[in-house]
Amino acid sequence: MEFLIVAVGGCLGAISRYAVSKLTGHYNSFPWATLLVNIGGSFLIGCFSAWSERFSSADYLRLFLTVGFLGAFTTFSAFSGETLLLFRSGFFITGFFNIALNLIGSLTAVFGAFYITKFLI
Numbered sequence: 001m002e003f004l005i006v007a008v009g010g011c012l013g014a015i016s017r018y019a020v021s022k023l024t025g026h027y028n029s030f031p032w033a034t035l036l037v038n039i040g041g042s043f044l045i046g047c048f049s050a051w052s053e054r055f056s057s058a059d060y061l062r063l064f065l066t067v068g069f070l071g072a073f074t075t076f077s078a079f080s081g082e083t084l085l086l087f088r089s090g091f092f093i094t095g096f097f098n099i100a101l102n103l104i105g106s107l108t109a110v111f112g113a114f115y116i117t118k119f120l121i
Contacts, residue, residue: 001060002059002060002063005060005068006063006064006067006068006071007068008064008068009063009064009067009068009069009071010067010068010069010072011068011072012068012069012072013068013069013070013072013073014073016069016073017037017072017073017074017075020033020037020040021033024036029091029094030094030097030098031078031079031082031098034075034078034079034082034102035079035098035101035102035105037073037074037075038079038102038106039105039106039108039109040073040109041070041074041106042074042105042106042107042109042110042113043109043110043112043113044065044070044113045066045070045110046109046111046112046113046114046117047114047117048062048065048066049114050114050115050117050118050121053118054121055121079102082098083095083098083099086098
């Protein structure tokens with residue numbers, strides 16, 4: 001049953017990731033869709049962490065949301081590949097900018113969401 005829950009969450013997360021990519025269009029100089037899903041996914045993980053601390057959440061919900069949906073929605077592997085491509089193409093400043101925005105943005109989102117959600121609930 002756990003594998004099915006993760007699979008359904010993963011399917012929905014992958015579809016959502018693809019939708020974000022289609023909505024933002026193809027990037028010419030910067031991978032905006034990947035940045036958005038990494039920060040958005042980190043924000044959602046922060047919210048869920050705070051929520052599950054306050055309310056005892058079922059393991060199935062945790063598996064569905066964090067392992068399944070957000071695991072497929074966030075694209076750290078895509079971020080890594082795109083950063084490699086930027087560096088290999090000679091866009092070193094853009095590559096470092098991509099790294100900084102993804103890491104700082106995602107960490108800020110997860111910590112911010114955690115404390116905002118704790119305050120609100």
